[in-house]
Amino acid sequence: MSLPPSNERKTVRMSDIAKAAGVSPMTVSNSFRNPKLVSETTRQRVLEVAKTMGYVPNSMAGNLVSGRSNVVAVVTSTLRRSNFADMISGLETALAAEGYHLLISLVEEETREADALRTLIGRRVDGIVVAGELLQEESRDLIRKTGTPLVETWDLNGDALDMTVGFSEHDAAATATRELIARGLTRLGVIGIDMLEHRRLRQRVAGFHSALAEAGLTAAAEVLVNEESGYAEGALGLNALLEQAPDLQGVFCITDILATGVLFECLRKGWTVPDRLAVMGYGDYDIGREFPPGLSTVHTPGTEIGAGAARLLIARIMGDADQPAQLDVGYHLIKRGT
């Protein structure tokens, strides 16, 4: 069974409900948006009529008048990175509590970023959250010119366009590396990701090197794997590292997915972790908790980032100009077996 094509049906309008309920359009409008201005009996009748007639107010028309959409958008390059999913979930929850709706825009190709922003701004979203940072200069220009409230997320080190929520990716990575050093390991390698346009990914590798330098060490090996950050790349990365330094004692992976790939490869090689090789992840993905003997990693609070972004945005929309434009949600090391 299927419904009639959209062009044959004409939608129910507010005036239709008004007529059917025997009131003026304004009373219908108020029944939905300002219940206190309408008597309870009238309101019940209006809502009843609206329900049976399948009326849903056209919010585009309403927004056009009121000038506000009550919609916040998040722009993300992927839904597969569980950290981003956490952030989006945190955002959604915090926004819903304040009566805002979240619109997710998936921008898989970097070159379509400005285009996606233009669409969102065209829809007059009240604010935009970016998973990561804005990459195209055209995007930044658009935000500046239109004055759309914007929150960039994760790394706090860059110079922010508007607001930022996150933590220092550099310091978090350095903290993870220090743990490896504290175990007495000196021959350490890092597996990064070959997406140099992403500051947060660069900062993680930089943090690794800082921690080593602090301890008077240098990296035994370093490799950047291709952008996918899949499990397979972790295995590939480990083998590339071992070619550079066969006596490698520990590896820092800039995502838990890569670290998990390394653990799988160790399993295949029959190596014991952490005795033959210590492994440190980053991001505290749930798989790390389960992989025996438990992946050591850095917890990066995605949910809190989302909630924080919602808070900054709503404050800005409400006109609070004095709010801090930056929010540090911290991170913490999780020591597990590897």
Next chain:
Amino acid sequence: MSLPPSNERKTVRMSDIAKAAGVSPMTVSNSFRNPKLVSETTRQRVLEVAKTMGYVPNSMAGNLVSGRSNVVAVVTSTLRRSNFADMISGLETALAAEGYHLLISLVEEETREADALRTLIGRRVDGIVVAGELLQEESRDLIRKTGTPLVETWDLNGDALDMTVGFSEHDAAATATRELIARGLTRLGVIGIDMLEHRRLRQRVAGFHSALAEAGLTAAAEVLVNEESGYAEGALGLNALLEQAPDLQGVFCITDILATGVLFECLRKGWTVPDRLAVMGYGDYDIGREFPPGLSTVHTPGTEIGAGAARLLIARIMGDADQPAQLDVGYHLIKRGT
């Protein structure tokens, strides 16, 4: 409440651009939407002025007149299930190619489903895709009454409200189970998920039982784990199964995540897979490929489901009433080591 800054800053309107470029508003409109109606020189000038003034057309106003939003929404309960992420990615790609934009609505609580739909319909999206099926009767009512084109996804067995794209979850699960039976195993168990309102999850367990019945067997053990479908639940599930049937030879897990949890637990127990225990997953998540010796599973084509949903929806929006209301994208067994 005082006026927010976004209201103090008056946005650039089409008429502002018209004035600045020395043309009528209609020429500005046409420069953006019907380039062929405007001379190239005029158009360049208009776009130039628009760019420097940071003008972005208010699509809400435009949609109000044209009656079409060129937006399709997808409603999903989670972004963490990688299958859904694949579907959304497939949807996005197919829609973008036709000039549509995708809006993702995250409905984590089932009771907010109808509410989310109302918001989307209120924004006059041209169509809605549901990851899975609609769960609230109120939701179905809303779709019927407003006539919003709808695509439900994954399982093809139910009675569809409007359009459906997917495959038979029952048959896919049965196929997976038959592979276990074909190996000569007779003491088989299943780990399902305790979300009985989801038909597609019920169908997977039902398919397992059908395949057994076909072969004259009955289930050695069955357990439904809590809704999260995390790795930990897989381990829990396996142990619950073993209490029911200590001599269990194989287990069918209705998601690869659960199967991976089972594999981790086998690792902890020091059991060899598949000799001590055969493991069959479902969904072909990328982790299954990596886990030595490779998780046997069923490939469920998420990307194709998304692309198919886009196709059905666009055809419907374009007014093609004769299109098939159901699309079977199939599935296939992937035999790997477990």
Next chain:
DNA sequence: TTATACTTTTGTAGCGCTACAATTTTGTAT
């Protein structure tokens, strides 16, 4: 009764844009 203060309901005037039709400006053929 009349004045006073609500509470409830109703017009009016657009929000910013586009469909459509009308008009003006070009280009081309005679």
Next chain:
DNA sequence: ATACAAAATTGTAGCGCTACAAAAGTATAA
């Protein structure tokens, strides 16, 4: 130069709703 089609530009009307203000109804006090 004139006729006429084609290209380019412009005006008009109104999409469906809400801010705002005005009006009508109701309750209470003087």
